[in-house]
Amino acid sequence: MVTAPGAPAGPEAGVGGGTGSRGGAGQALGRALRAVPVPLALIAMIGLAGAVLGRVYAGPLLTRLVLGAAVGSVLVSVASRRLPSWLVAPISVTAMAGWTALSLRLAATRAELPGGLADITADAAANGIPRLLTAMIPVEPTPDTVLVPLVAAWLAGLAGAEVALRAGRVLLGYLPAALLYAAALYVVGPNADPAIGTTLAFVAVAAVGLAVPAAGPVTAAGDPSAGLAPAVRAAVRARLAAASAAGLAVVVALAALLGPALAGRVDGRPVDPRRYVEPPQVEALDESPLIRISGWALNPGQKLLDVRADGPAEPAPTGTPEPAPDADAGPDADGRPTPIRLAVLSDYDGVTWRVGATYRNAGRILPATAPAPDSSVRTVRQEITIADLTGRLLPAVATPREVTGARVAYDPTTGTLIRPEGLTPGLRYTVTSAAETPDTTLLSTADVPAGDEVARVLRVADGVPDPLRRLATQLAESNGASYARAAAVEQFLAEHYRLVADAPSGHAYPNLNFFLFGPRNAGGQRGTSEQFAAAFAVLGRLAGLPTRVVVGFRSTGDGPVRAGDAYAWPEVLFDGLGWVPFDPLPRPDEEPRPVEEDFRPTPEEPPPSEVPQPTVEPTQPPEPEAAPGGPADPGGPSTALLVGGGTGGTLLLVVAALLVLLLMRRSQTRARLERGDPGQRIAGAWREVTDALRLAGRPVGGDLAATEIAAQAHRALADATAAHPSAGRDARIDELAGLINQVAFAPGTATEEQADRAAATATAYVTGLRAARPRWRRLLWSVRPGPLRWHR
Incomplete structure (x- = not known):
């Protein structure tokens, strides 16, 4: 049998062809299997980032949506590998828009939000990040709280797949997914338990994705030293081994250096990013x-x-x-x-x-x-x-x-x-x-809580009028139990005061003092529920009761609620019972009794002793009376000269006194900021800030912590500069509060540099607060004698 040159002979041809065909199919299958782990690893890593973030969400919806974004973005890149790279991004973004629209509609339906998809999407795009960082935990998966994680997950999948699959840089392709995972951990912060198991799973998935494609038998095609002379082959293999050993040494060294630090961070409290975003505010x-x-x-x-x-x-x-x-x-x-x-x-x-x-x-x-x-x-x-x-x-x-x-x-x-x-x-x-x-x-035997947890609702601001304090003391001394004290305040207000609709608004200390003790014929002892509730709350706190004021509406059921239904009432916090409302309003059919029957706003003075005054005998003859012909010439300076001289002398004395006060105030400031050890200078700078707050009409209570005073100082400067934008602001009062705490709790640790910063901070703050005052108040600022006599 004659065969064409180069053609395989009968049986051998068939056998050889079959073997080659099966070998090609096996190689193709092997390449396909080796290509699968990297996309699966990317999908799993992005899905784990969604699982970490989903721990602060209500329900599994967010995790499922993020996993869907991971699958969609990676599969689009896998399916588009044979297309030009510039076409992949538009195709993937189009698919992302479709998945995002579907997800937002699903989230809006679950949350029962009204409105069309376009309005929902626009609102979510405009407010997604601030609402995500200010949302209450657990976060409900609404369109505005799922949009940002969805888009971030899709873009991470697109970037990672393109770098890892098209460019062949697997490790670099893992970077977007790793950044997404780190961002999820940061957003969660201290609001969930440490994600130790999820993090270990993330690392394991990444390791499998790196290792599996390189697994399998080493062929001549995969050996970089194949086809070289034996001596050259040995040198190449030695260099490869040395490079591998060096890389392994670097990895081990990094693990040894960074491992303890990372392990120590596991139990640490992470930073909450929500602290940097201002939550919604009331008007x-x-x-x-x-x-x-x-x-x-x-x-x-x-x-x-x-x-x-x-x-x-x-x-x-x-x-x-x-x-x-x-x-x-x-x-x-x-x-x-x-x-x-x-x-x-x-x-x-x-x-x-x-x-x-x-x-x-x-x-x-x-x-x-x-x-x-x-x-x-x-x-x-x-x-x-x-x-x-x-x-x-x-x-x-x-x-x-x-x-x-x-x-x-x-x-x-x-x-x-x-x-x-x-x-x-x-x-x-x-x-x-x-x-x-x-x-x-249970009220008669219930007690009220105490301690730092209720300090806010027990705090009484400085400047309480003495009659209010004495009235609270009288009511508290007559009633020992907590509920008895609250009931006594309630009964006193209901029996002695009149509820009217035309009383002026106001519940500051002077307003409450006039409401409680002002004369009836001048408008005192009458008010709206505003004065009744505010007076109860203040008297309750002075009597040791945690109180608050609630504003709301009466409602008779279905129907309109009108302005006349608005009222205020006080509440007292009791152990085991929570906040209990009280009603200090008088009964409509009862006539109020005079306050003086049960309490006198002004303490009675003891009557003066009746001691007869001795009679003084004259020792000089009486002055002769002037003749009726007219006033006698006194022979002294004229009245105009005396009045002018007296006025000028008074002005000179006033100017001299103001200059003395100015010099004394400046000397006091220099002594505080420049003299003494660093701790004394820091304390002096703190006194300058608190004196400035008092001069500005915003005194701080002695029961406040340094951080609370710093917060009040920020608010005071912000309020003052609202009407004077040109006045400066200084944001380092918090640092000064930290320094004063250091001086108080760790004496002797302050440095001269810290003292200089404290002095500069105090000077800048006082200057800014003074510049925001009206012109005439700025003139009096430096000569007010208060800081010279205020007790420290």
Whole structure:
């Protein structure tokens, strides 16, 4: 049989061809198997980043969406490997837009957010990062809290796949996924347990992705020394071994150097990035809604909101006692009134009761807090429609657990809500609340808590009028138990004062002093619920009771809530019972008794002793009377000359006194900032700051910590410079507070450099605060004698 030259002969040809075909298929399968681990490793690493971030989210939705983004981005790059590299990015971004739109729609549906997809996407894109960093934990997966993680995960998958698969740089391709994982750890911060297991899994997946493609038999095609002379081959292999050994040594050295430091960070508390982002704030109108009571009282018919019960309320257990009269508004399922709460005011500086809450963006489901052990809980569900109510504070029965129809921010400490975008007429939302009713049978024996946890609601600002302090002392001395003291304050206010609608607004110390002790014929001893609630809270704190003021509305059930339904009431914190409302308002059918029957604002002075005065006998003859012809010539200087000389002398004395005060003040400042050891100079700089606050009308209490005084100093300068933008600001008061703490708790450790910084900080702050004062106050700043005599 004749065969063509070069053609394989019969059987051998068939056998050889089959063997070659099977070998090619095996090699192709091997290459495919070796190409799979890297994409799978990228998907797993990005998915683990989503799992780490998902620990602060409510439910698994975010983790699933991030995993979907990882799968989609990597598979798009794998499928587009044969296309030009410049086409991959547009294709992948188009796929990302589709997946993002689907995810946002799913998140909006889960959160029951109204509006179209375009509006939801635009709002999420504009507010995604700040809302993510200010959201309450656990974070509800809403469009604005999932958009940033989704886009970041997709872009990490795209970049990693292109570098690792197209360029063949696997280790460099892992960098985007590693950065995403580190960002997730940073965002979570101290708000979850350490992700040790997830981190080990991340490292293991990365190691498998690096090792598996290089596994398999070494062929001649894969040997870099193949085809070389034996001597050259040996030299190449020796260099490769040396390079591998050097790389291994570097890895081991880095592990030995960085391992202990990394291990020590496992139990450390990470930095919370939320501290760098300002949470949603209330407007100036809402900072102290207590001052709005008098305005609402003058327009009682103004419709503020509409309330409709959305389904029956869950009844309280049988035998639950009645709440304090008039402490609530609006009946629940048992016919008992339930108030609609607007704001809780916990901070008082002697001038204004303020909200002082820290609001965090929240989703539909609000984090639950444990109820007081000795209180019963019932569920109240209401649909509320805003009418003429303005501001950001969102009315709701305490304590809200679920809100639909409005985006809210929530403060779990006070259980109050705000709408960061502000209230608008027609806004309708549904709120489900867990209303607590304390067991009032336990009040007579209940005690009030003490310590740092309640220091905020026990703090009394400086400048308390003496009659207020003496009245609180009298009521406390007559009643030893905590509830008895609170009831005594409540009864005293209800029996001696009149509730009117036309009383002027104001609850500073002078206003309360006039309300309690002013003459009735001049408008004293009468006020709105603003003065009653504020007076109760101040007297309660002076008597050792943790108190706060609540502003809200009475509601008779379904129907409108008008301005006349707005009122304020005080609350006292009891162990085991939580915050218990009190009602210091007088009964409509009772005439108030005079305050003097039970308390005298001015202490009685003892009558003077009747001692007869001795008679003094004249020792000189009487002066002769002037002749009737006219006044005698005194023979001295004229009256005009005497008046002019006296006036000029007085002016000279005043100018001399001012110059002496100026020199003494400057000498005091130099002595504080320049003389003594570093600790004394730092203490002197701190005295300069506190004296400046007192000169500016913002004195600090002796019970405040240095950090609290620094925060008050920042607020004082910010308030002062709001009307004078040209005045300077200095942000190093916090550093000065740290230095004064160092001096107090570690004497002798301060350095001259620290003392110089403290002096410069104090000088800059005082200069900035003084520059923000009116011109005539700046002139008097340096000559006021107060800092020379104020007790340290």
